[in-house]
Amino acid sequence: MKQFGTILDFELKNYFKNRLFVGITIFLAAVIAVIMFFPRVMSMIEDGGAKTEESEADGTTAEGNEANGTTAEGSEADGQTKGMILLSVGDMPNAEALRQALNAAFLNYEVCLTDDDLDAIQKKVIAEAAACAFVMDSPTSYTYYVNNLSIYDDNTAVVNEVLSNVNSLNALMAAGLTAEEAEGVLSVEISNETVSLGKDQMQNFFYTYIMIFSLYLVILLYGQMVATNVATEKSSRAMELLVTSAKPTSMMFGKVIASCLAGFVQLLVVFGSAILFYNLNKEWWGDNMIVESIFGMPMDLFVFMLIFFVLGFFIYAFLFGAIGSLASKVEDINTSSMPLTLLFVAGFMIVMFSMQGGDVDSLLMRICSYVPFTSPMAMFTRIAMSTVPFYEILLSILILIASVVGVGVVSAKIYRVGVLLYGTKPKLGSIFQAMRKA
């Protein structure tokens, strides 16, 4: 126990004295600060800009009524900033009504009717004289011409809706309604309210996502660090002295718990600064739903997050430590930790896809929430985004705790055997054989 304390102390100091570790932590906190202050700074800049514009406007009025020319120039300038959309209607009736409807839908563009032939229209679009063009074939069909089609291009959807409206309007008017009546029918507003009696997946999605992603990053990052740490001691032959000075279980637990604490401190700094800076800038964030949901995480969920985080971290860190002890060189770690990393990534993918698919209670997720290597992510996701009976949670946690202890003991045994094996990579069989004797 005394040795464990000494090792924990030594390893923790290694983390906190490591410039890279300190640097990354400060950097992350700084990034969070920048993000959290962003709306405040933006609104300050906008306010500042508005004030100068106001004062300039005041200035012009003061100078007198010569301002007419300037206004004309201003509107011209506005015309220049607005892009142009060409609309070719052929000999369809009500062309101007359609143009106006489209003009109202495309706020940032000026929709212009054109009599040009198809060639000329295409040339204008290619030359970017017009942003795009709609060539009507009939009241219900058209061709959309655009130079480079962006993946976010939803212009056809906008035009479809406008055309659908126009057609409905025309049909209603043809049936004898006046224009006002027809518009009244079309613009009926439907109101609704949703009451979720279980969990609101929309609301929980973001912090579950953040938690799962942090777990993923921290486990991979710190797991690799534990493995590298052990392999470095082995390759620098400090291990020769360590194995004769300390018990392998103390070494293993000391290292893993130190890395867990270091990771925790780092997360605490990151999330702590996020909470601090959010509260400083709360009013500028207004009612941003995503941010509000993240910071409005319920307390019981936070406790579950801590439990699964720590247990999930341990189970992987122990295995990474064992892998590190089997590597002869630090470079070997990447390849030898591959199976473990893949197992972890597979668990992560299952959880992520289930989350995005909205079905967190699928059979696969239920199974995963009891398998110790996936349960930290899977069970937490289910608790956060669905309603899970308490005994299921308890069972999952108990299985996880038992597995952590089991994996810890086995890893310490592998470590004890592994650290003294140099040269060729040992076969799995020979490791187990040596472990039985150890």
Place this chain on the structure above:
Amino acid sequence: MKLELKNVQKSFGEKEVLKGISFSVESGKAFGLLGRNGAGKTTTIRILMEVFAADGGQVLIDGAPVDYRKTGIGYLPEERGLYPKKKIVDQLIYFARLHGMKRQEATEAVDYWLGRLDMMEYRNKRLNTLSKGNQQKIQLITAIAHDPDIVILDEPFSGLDPVNAMLLKDVVREEIDKGKIVLFSSHQMNYIEEFCDSIAILNKGTLALCGEIHEIKRNYVRDKLVVRSESADAIADALGGCCTKRGNGELLIQLEAEEAKRGMMEQLTKTFDIDEIRVFEPSLNDIFVEYAGDHDEGEKA
């Protein structure tokens, strides 16, 4: 205090590394554990230090199984290595604390030894900024700073310049005088002869020879003659197969029996012009080569 190994056996998989090793050492004595590479020295040391358990046999202190919480062991491994990028004082204190010292005690002990080995100026430097010899002195501190009852030194003199070797000799002698058990493992026989009262020679996991050095030498069969002569070639021709030439030009003559030495001496001094003739007394090196050498291979050759 008496350290005893009784019939210690160990196998790794199919390979039998130790086939029943027994020896004993008492406080205030140095013991040489010799053998070629792969003979089983490091395995013996690791069993002694409880890195792994023996398959059979016992390790005893004063007749009882070793209580590792009470018996301090210091170890200078042959494969040197500490944390290259960490401050020297930090890692020395760490190792002393791992051996059960309190922080304050550890700091005092480390400072004492840094001073004793003229290394105080490197106290706050990183290990990898030091020369190999100085790194070795730092490593030595990890073996003795916690004031262990048993000190195990594996090739302690390799890589040291004569001045540092002298310093280390003094330190080793002090440790022996303090009543500690010092276990040496080395291939530099002159150091073993200088410090050790007893030796054990391991050969392929068996004890080829064990006992006090002067006893071993005294009991050595006196059936070889060393001859220095201008007419060495003529002597070699005359005696044939029983005669081998040594590196310094001397001839080594193997007699059929110890009793034949007087007759051979008389015969040679009568027949040839002899500068010197004496009974061959083996050095530790000779004994080592004879007992640790691979006889099977020699016969095949």
